[in-house]
Amino acid sequence: MLIYKIFRSDEWQALRRDGSTTGAPVDVADGYVHFSTSEQAAETAAKHFAGEADLFLLAVETNRLGDALKWEVSRGGAEFPHLYRMLMREDVVWAQPLPLLNGAHDFPAGFKEAE
Template sequence: MSIIYHIVPAADWVRYENEPVYEAASLQTEGFIHLSTKEQVDGTLSRYYQNVPDLLLLHVDTDKLAYELKYEPSTNDELFPHVYGPLNKEAIVTIQRLN
């Protein structure tokens, strides 16, 4: 089992509470959902989520993903995980409150 992570404001997550999948806004605008490895989470939080209250960290099992996962160059040419479709909830093994 390999775990990757997705950061989401709790208010966004609640909109998908009764749905079988979660769709981040980036799925519509960029065609994929941004995720991070464990080592990338802190950098992602500091770059994109400073002063954003009530965040959740979704722990995602890559073996359970229903859509394609690609590691692609992004910030600082690091390879970040991207899921090319909605995030099926069966792949989410833990939801952690960050603040």
């Protein structure tokens, strides 16, 4: 199953450069890397990245994460995937720009079907 991480351009570039990351500032503060399912990703973008440009959507295969991936109840009682280790560059299956289009983020065509 694919899960998704939204990164700002500089965060994605740092992961590419360094090979690993503890995540965005919110991830560091919470002690784990926040992810969303395909059904949760648009709401995550709207809630936490409203109006932000220069974002990237990263897809990560859950099978690559092992026991460090935990599903925990969060927003609205839904379970969200949380990674309790560094995110590694090799964990990322693909990354695509997540541009703003008419004030909303334009997710890549077929990203939900790619699971």
